[in-house]
Amino acid sequence: MNMRDLIRLMKALDREVANCSRCGICQSVCPLYAVTGDESDVARGKIMLLSGLMTSFFENPHGVRQRLDRCLLCGACAAACPRGVNTLELFLTARGIIAGYEGLSLVKKLIFRRILSNPRVFDRVMEWASRWQSLVLKKSDIPAGSCGTLVSPLLSHRHLAPLAMVPFHKMLPEQTQLPGRSGMRVAFFVGCLLDKVFPKVAIDIGRVLTAHGFQVIIPPDQGCCGIPALAAGDQASFQRLASHNLDRFDPLTFDFLVTGCATCTAAIKKIWPAMVNAASPDQSAAVARISEKTYDVMQFLVEVAGVRPSGQEREIVGGPIITYHDPCHLRKTLNISSQPRIVLSASGAGRFVEMPDAGSCCGMGGSFNLAHYDLSTAIGEKKVACIEASGASIVATGCPACMIQLADMLARQKDHVQVVHVMELYAENILESAPGPK
Ligand code: SF4
Ligand code: SF4
Incomplete structure (x- = not known):
């Protein structure tokens, strides 16, 4: 990045920093502050740091970076901020x-520039990793997933969801033939985690959309939404991934775009319009149109497909107790919280019990979990206590990253609560006879 770009970005930063009144309301909602009690972890503390960025960062850029990296990017502060x-x-x-x-x-550089921003290379690396993962993961009897036995100090003692042996994009020939009835076309942005870790969820989403009469379009060669690169400060890889996906998702060819990942939805809907440095007016218009057409799949089912609650949850006898964890990027960034509960109700999969503090962060925060596993675990353990308080045997959510974190946190406690995506329950209970691969 050249000096002119740096100064342009700093000026933009200064304008936003000036909006903060230092009221401190963000302190009460910050999951990190709740476990550290450190004011500099709160949005206000970070903003005060940024208000002196012009000087502090030239003096100690590494210190500023370390402070900024202590953040889950959960959006709780933005959602609560009165300004x-x-x-x-x-x-x-x-x-x-x-x-x-x-x-x-x-x-x-290797991860973002060489691998992630080259989707075909990323696919090959992950396929290779899936073949060899049995050397470093052993099966666990805890439904949450496999036990990580990696020697790496970053990953030891973790319970890792294994990579799928066959990623979703390898099943695309079957998926793209799914028929539609309504005449409306829905593009499915799959996302890295549904593709490579939870392909069953992606299959279920395709089946559900098809059964509701939508033609499902799944462009091949999709890339990451770019958020991991952006969170690492790698704007070049973020721009490259956004352009890659924009080339594959022409908004003129579909009526809606759905994802089953809270972070992908928030990225396409909110982050792309704000942060993609469009190469042309056409690309800028495409970003805006795609953002308008983008829905979380559960929101889509309720607001477009007309799914309604069954109203029979309390009469379900003998079924499992199900609770729901709100992903931050759905509830705080996109204000989506009632729709997943409606889809759960419509599924009739069991008796729904709200957990205390369902909207609190699970502690994942993407790379935050890798760099600050101790803090991530401290936040996650609070979430586990909430899940346990509900008495549920199944915790459903709408974000694959949350699924990985919840599974790890529950497995650490040797807790046998099962972690699922809402769409799995909906597909299992509503679509027994629906077309598509099971
Ligand atoms: S809530 Fe908003 S205005 Fe108040 S301190 Fe936090 S960021 Fe600033
Ligand atoms: S994004 Fe989340 S973790 Fe980061 S400062 Fe805001 S509330 Fe705290």
Whole structure:
């Protein structure tokens, strides 16, 4: 990043920083502050740091970066802020400025520039990893997933959801033939985790959309939504991934775009319009149109397909007790919380019991979980206590990253609560006779 770009970004940052009144309301909702009690972890603390960025970052860019990296990017502060300070964009922009000035580490360059931003290379690396994962993962009797036995200090003692042996994109020939009845075309942005870890969820989404009469379009060669790169400050890889996906999702060819991943939905709907540096007016218009057409799949089922609650949950006898965890990027960033509960109700999969504090963060936060596993675990353990308080045997959610974190946290407690995506329950209970692969 050249100096002119840096100064342009800093000026944009300054304008947003100036909106903060330092009221401190964000402190009460920050999941990180709740476990550290450290004011500098709160949005207000970070904003005060950023208000002196012009000087502090030239003096100690590494220190500023470390402070900014202590954040789950959960959006709770942005959702609660009475001044409408867009803390997520602020922190992402600041990370980009610092990475642009300091440079990325070799490992991050390899991961983001060489692998993630080249979707075919990423696919090959993950396929290779799936073949060899049995050497480092052993089967667990805990439904949450396999036990990680990696020697790496970053990953030891973790319970990792295994990579799928066959990723969803390898099943595409079957999926693209799914018929539609309504005349409406729905593009499905699959996302890395549904493709490579939870392909069954992606299959279920395709089946459900088809059964509701939509033609499902699944463009091949999809890439990551770009958020992991952006969160690492790698704006170049983010731009490259956004362009890659924009080339494959022409908004003129579909009526709606859905995802089954809270983070992908938030990225396409909110982050792309704010942070994609469009190469042309046409690309800028495409970003805006795609954003307008993008729905979380559960929101889509309720608001477009007309799914309604069954109203019979309390009469279900003998079925499992199900609770729901709100992914931050659905509830706080996109204000989506009633729709997943309606889909759960419509599924008739069991008796729904609301857990206390269902909207609290699970502690995942993407790379935050890798860099600050101790803090991630402290936040996750609170979530486990909430799940246990509900008495549920199944916790459903709408984000594959949350699924991985919840499974790890539950397995650490040797807890046998099963973690599922809402769409799995809906597909299992509503679509026994629906077409498509089971
Ligand atoms: S709630 Fe908003 S205005 Fe108040 S301190 Fe936090 S970011 Fe600033
Ligand atoms: S994004 Fe979440 S973790 Fe980060 S400062 Fe805001 S509330 Fe705290």
